[in-house]
Amino acid sequence: MSLVVTDTLADERVEFTADGDVTLYVCGLTVSDDPHLGHARLWFHADVLHRWLEHIGYDVRHVENVTDVNEKITARVGERDDWSEERDVAAAFTATTFDAMRGLNLLRAEVYPRVTEHVPEIRELVETLIEKGYAYESNGSVYFDVTTFAEYGKLSNQNVADLEAQGEPDERSEKRNPADFALWKADGVSETAAREHAKHDHGAETPTGETWPSPWGDGRPGWHVECSAMSTTHLGDTLDIHMGGRDLVFPHHENEIAQSEAATGERFARHWLHVGLLAMDGEKMSSSIGNFWTVPDALDELGVNVIRTFYAGAAYRSEQALTEGTIAEAEERWERLSRTYDRAVAALDSVDARAKAEDGDLREAVTDARDDFAAAMNDDLNLREATAALLELTDAVNRHVDAVDADADDEATNEAAYDYRGLREAVEAFAELGGDVLGLQFEAESDGEVELAGELVELILDVREAEREAGNYERADDLRDALRDVGVEIEDGPDGATYRFE
RNA sequence: GCCAAGGUGGCAGAGUCUGGUCAGACGCAGCGGCCUGCAGAGCCGCCCAACGCCGGUUCAAAUCCGGCCCUUGGCUCCA
Numbered sequence: 001m002s003l004v005v006t007d008t009l010a011d012e013r014v015e016f017t018a019d020g021d022v023t024l025y026v027c028g029l030t031v032s033d034d035p036h037l038g039h040a041r042l043w044f045h046a047d048v049l050h051r052w053l054e055h056i057g058y059d060v061r062h063v064e065n066v067t068d069v070n071e072k073i074t075a076r077v078g079e080r081d082d083w084s085e086e087r088d089v090a091a092a093f094t095a096t097t098f099d100a101m102r103g104l105n106l107l108r109a110e111v112y113p114r115v116t117e118h119v120p121e122i123r124e125l126v127e128t129l130i131e132k133g134y135a136y137e138s139n140g141s142v143y144f145d146v147t148t149f150a151e152y153g154k155l156s157n158q159n160v161a162d163l164e165a166q167g168e169p170d171e172r173s174e175k176r177n178p179a180d181f182a183l184w185k186a187d188g189v190s191e192t193a194a195r196e197h198a199k200h201d202h203g204a205e206t207p208t209g210e211t212w213p214s215p216w217g218d219g220r221p222g223w224h225v226e227c228s229a230m231s232t233t234h235l236g237d238t239l240d241i242h243m244g245g246r247d248l249v250f251p252h253h254e255n256e257i258a259q260s261e262a263a264t265g266e267r268f269a270r271h272w273l274h275v276g277l278l279a280m281d282g283e284k285m286s287s288s289i290g291n292f293w294t295v296p297d298a299l300d301e302l303g304v305n306v307i308r309t310f311y312a313g314a315a316y317r318s319e320q321a322l323t324e325g326t327i328a329e330a331e332e333r334w335e336r337l338s339r340t341y342d343r344a345v346a347a348l349d350s351v352d353a354r355a356k357a358e359d360g361d362l363r364e365a366v367t368d369a370r371d372d373f374a375a376a377m378n379d380d381l382n383l384r385e386a387t388a389a390l391l392e393l394t395d396a397v398n399r400h401v402d403a404v405d406a407d408a409d410d411e412a413t414n415e416a417a418y419d420y421r422g423l424r425e426a427v428e429a430f431a432e433l434g435g436d437v438l439g440l441q442f443e444a445e446s447d448g449e450v451e452l453a454g455e456l457v458e459l460i461l462d463v464r465e466a467e468r469e470a471g472n473y474e475r476a477d478d479l480r481d482a483l484r485d486v487g488v489e490i491e492d493g494p495d496g497a498t499y500r501f502e
Numbered sequence: 503g504c505c506a507a508g509g510u511g512g513c514a515g516a517g518u519c520u521g522g523u524c525a526g527a528c529g530c531a532g533c534g535g536c537c538u539g540c541a542g543a544g545c546c547g548c549c550c551a552a553c554g555c556c557g558g559u560u561c562a563a564a565u566c567c568g569g570c571c572c573u574u575g576g577c578u579c580c581a
Contacts, residue, residue, distance in 0.1 A: 027581070030580070030581095040581090042581040071579070072579060072580090156505065156506070156576080157505060158504080158577080163505095179577095197579075243581095244581060246581080247580060247581065249576070250506080250577065251576085276507080277574075278581090279575095282573075283574080285581095286580065313528095313529080314514085319508070319575085326514060326515095328531090331530095333528085335543095339543070343544090372527090385527075388529075392528070395528095395545090402545060403545095473539060480542095489542075489543090491542055491543055492543095493538095498543095
């Protein structure tokens with residue numbers, strides 16, 4: 001069984017192939033603001049792809065760029081006292097981005113290249129394109145001539161004539177064709193561009209951003225070259241997978257193909273994967289629209305596991321809706337997985353788990369879950385179906401534990417035992433598939449604070465138990481409610497109360 | 503206007519490539535039962551219900567073809 005993915009360039013589902021190492025390039029973000037859940041959706045799907053490829057035996061070389069040169073970054077210079085240059089702003093948001101990535105439990109990329117580190121490579125790429133006749137200099141800027149690249153438009157099905165018809169030649173007199181795009185822009189950020197993106201009043205000073213010397217004079221890299229230069233530098237001329245948001249298909253990725261293939265003469269990417277948008281109230285979550293939920297805020301409010309379970313609720317290539325309802329659903333799905341995992345571990349580690357106990361249904365359910373999970377993942381990374389395989393396993397685990405508990409309560413039989421091997425296999429399946437592949441974290445860390453909190457909760461539960469024995473149920477219920485208010489969920493069972501931190 | 507992705511039950515979301523085995527699985531919400539002092543969790547059952555519209559091809563269409571309507575994205579910084 002092999003992995004099938006939906007390839008934007010081929011415009012169909014294709015079998016994924018790679019020789020040895022897989023090179024994966026993820027079109028990262030521009031660090032002009034805090035990352036939001038829309039950005040994180042791409043990160044998550046790239047991360048799960050990375051994890052799944054490793055799971056099925058590939059070595060993955062994952063490179064994800066950080067665009068730290070951009071007029072939106074420049075526009076924020078001076079917004080804070082310590083933001084006196086473009087790179088100060090970029091550094092601040094790069095830091096929050098890395099924090100967010102760690103918080104989301106993403107595997108680290110091999111490198112996170114920045115534009116500011118790769119200006120020499122960008123200049124070389126531009127020079128090559130000029131030498132080969134694909135690009136031309138004009139007033140200190142350099143443009144890619146789209147008419148020289150016969151396949152221009154092949155990714156997004158644009159045709160150059162249509163694009164030309166849309167352009168306004170008067171305004172872009174610097175260009176040969178309206179659809180030509182900049183590889184190198186003369187001088188710094190223009191005053192109008194900076195003002196357009198500014199979120200505050202700069203007073204008399206309008207920031208112009210950093211410039212670098214070049215054969216065409218001082219200037220800044222264009223908006224698309226950076227990805228071509230950085231991906232090629234770190235992963236070679238042909239990438240196995242190029243991944244990005246669907247909103248980048250045109251012009252960004254179209255232009256990357258043109259630049260890269262014109263320069264190297266090689267195919268730029270074997271597979272193009274595009275992640276659908278995250279829609280909030282029917283509209284794209286976007287920094288510019290302002291309808292976003294930042295990753296740090298979402299991590300505080302929901303936690304990494306709920307966020308990841310949420311993303312796993314829809315296919316990467318589909319649009320996904322973020323609403324109170326879909327978040328609530330993700331919370332419930334995660335809780336169910338996590339509770340069942342805890343329950344399975346507790347039964348597995350108890351003295352009642354025996355070598356010779358055997359529940360055929362449970363063992364069969366583990367095999368089915370693994371098979372279904374793999375089939376779903378290989379089928380264009382159908383994460384909801386893969387998650388469903390794990391949820392079906394929770395059903396089997398709960399049935400097994402329920403049945404044994406019921407037998408144990410029955411004085412007549414009194415020989416109930418948990419199926420040790422079956423539970424062990426179930427726990428391993430949760431850990432490998434839910435943990436390693438989906439990146440969910442089943443085991444809570446038990447640092448000092450958590451331990452202390454646990455001891456305090458136990459203490460309160462003892463008090464509550466005494467109240468219950470005395471028949472003071474109202475008091476007992478008050479205690480349970482009070483604990484819930486601070487995030488501790490109490491569950492009464494046959495062997496006393498248990499608790500979990502929400 | 504041009505290009506692209508979509509429109510499936512109360513919600514959410516597969517299935518479309520490769521027509522029949524599908525209107526599925528998981529879940530959320532809702533309802534009933536078991537269990538429980540109550541609640542929660544868990545288990546069992548129910549939810550008699552949906553393929554945007556109009557044509558066409560076919561023995562057979564959610565799936566293929568044509569037309570139309572609507573939503574979203576891109577064409578300008580964007581994941």
